[in-house]
Amino acid sequence: MGELQQTVLGDGLKVSAIGFGGMALTPVYGEVDDTESLATLHHCLDVGVTFIDTANVYGGGANERLIAELLADRRDEVTLATKFGIDGDPTTGKLRARGDAAYVRQCVDESLDRLRTDVIDLYYMHRRDLSVPIEETVGAMAELVAAGKVRHLGLSEVTADELRAAADVHPIAAVQSEWSIWSRDVEDHVVPAAAELGIGFVPYSPLGRGFLAGAIRSSSDLDSTSDFRRHIPRFADGALDTNLAVVEVVSSIATQVGATPAQVALAWLRQRAAALGVASVPIPGTRRAARVDENAGSLSVHLDTDQVLALDTAGTAVTGHRSLDPNWVSAGRE
Numbered sequence: 001m002g003e004l005q006q007t008v009l010g011d012g013l014k015v016s017a018i019g020f021g022g023m024a025l026t027p028v029y030g031e032v033d034d035t036e037s038l039a040t041l042h043h044c045l046d047v048g049v050t051f052i053d054t055a056n057v058y059g060g061g062a063n064e065r066l067i068a069e070l071l072a073d074r075r076d077e078v079t080l081a082t083k084f085g086i087d088g089d090p091t092t093g094k095l096r097a098r099g100d101a102a103y104v105r106q107c108v109d110e111s112l113d114r115l116r117t118d119v120i121d122l123y124y125m126h127r128r129d130l131s132v133p134i135e136e137t138v139g140a141m142a143e144l145v146a147a148g149k150v151r152h153l154g155l156s157e158v159t160a161d162e163l164r165a166a167a168d169v170h171p172i173a174a175v176q177s178e179w180s181i182w183s184r185d186v187e188d189h190v191v192p193a194a195a196e197l198g199i200g201f202v203p204y205s206p207l208g209r210g211f212l213a214g215a216i217r218s219s220s221d222l223d224s225t226s227d228f229r230r231h232i233p234r235f236a237d238g239a240l241d242t243n244l245a246v247v248e249v250v251s252s253i254a255t256q257v258g259a260t261p262a263q264v265a266l267a268w269l270r271q272r273a274a275a276l277g278v279a280s281v282p283i284p285g286t287r288r289a290a291r292v293d294e295n296a297g298s299l300s301v302h303l304d305t306d307q308v309l310a311l312d313t314a315g316t317a318v319t320g321h322r323s324l325d326p327n328w329v330s331a332g333r334e
């Protein structure tokens, strides 16, 4: 196994200083090849990127089954994170949040089965079910820790108030929410709350779902049928053109520091989290092994004050919400 720095999140959970987002290994941002995906996952472990993120909902369970193939002979090398809480509504076919205690207990057993392991290192509530008190959901999650099925608890897209209520029930290791140069709403409430409570932060979509890395110049760069980004307002025609101004700044700073745009986006996030006093480990996703190396290389990129300021300023000019439904993410409920 390669060596990489480690970061301690909340509840004493120690993970590699950069993680890997598994969602890209199901066809949300274009087609995937399972053989290449598995090779990419093995490469992660080879270079020390051992904090691997998945969810029961990705690919309808296929993502967890793919990760199971990695775990089959390398379980001890992985810090395994998965999630429950997004479910299909049988009447409308739309996704909905679900967090009743019986559902939590059902989901964990299904995930353990698909992952072919007997313990999950970090188990997240993926979305808050507003019809269930958060104390009930986290109480059921705490029972999973007591039963030895789960080691640590996390919460995705919670507000600061929801985080405080949850932390009163059981120690929370991490909040996982979107955070990047163009998605900074979490800095208003939930990041300061996490910092105050000693809870870690796991920024998802740290490359802006690939946008900040510079290869997406227009909606025609997104697959016309299956690419999920087509449903996100800031990727819509018009908004996307305006938002390219952010990418120009990221690219120009990348040239200045001799790094790639993706590395600059990740370095900005690392430095921003440090400035706000929160332990933070991003989970960029990619289908390609070479990009795992590139993204891990961000750990040695440093931006000076002027460069950070230029990126901060560029990020404030972004147009279009980060989610189709603002209430689906924490910002809509703060």
Ligand SMILES: NC(=O)c1ccc[n+]([C@@H]2O[C@H](COP(=O)([O-])OP(=O)(O)OC[C@H]3O[C@@H](n4cnc5c(N)ncnc54)[C@H](OP(=O)(O)O)[C@@H]3O)[C@@H](O)[C@H]2O)c1
Binding pocket: 020, 021, 022, 023, 024, 029, 053, 054, 126, 156, 157, 176, 177, 203, 204, 205, 206, 207, 208, 209, 210, 211, 213, 214, 215, 262, 263, 283, 284, 285, 286, 287, 288, 291, 294, 295
């Ligand atoms: N909790 C939640 O609600 C939630 C929501 C979204 C995501 N997540 C988690 O967060 C993880 C990461 O988020 P994400 O996948 O949405 O977005 P991301 O990591 O910001 O971006 C992923 C995209 O960037 C591209 N990419 C990656 N590294 C690159 C590089 N060095 N240069 C150029 N392009 C690069 C990938 O394309 P290639 O595959 O072609 O490299 C992929 O399309 C997910 O995998 C998932 O585990 C959680």
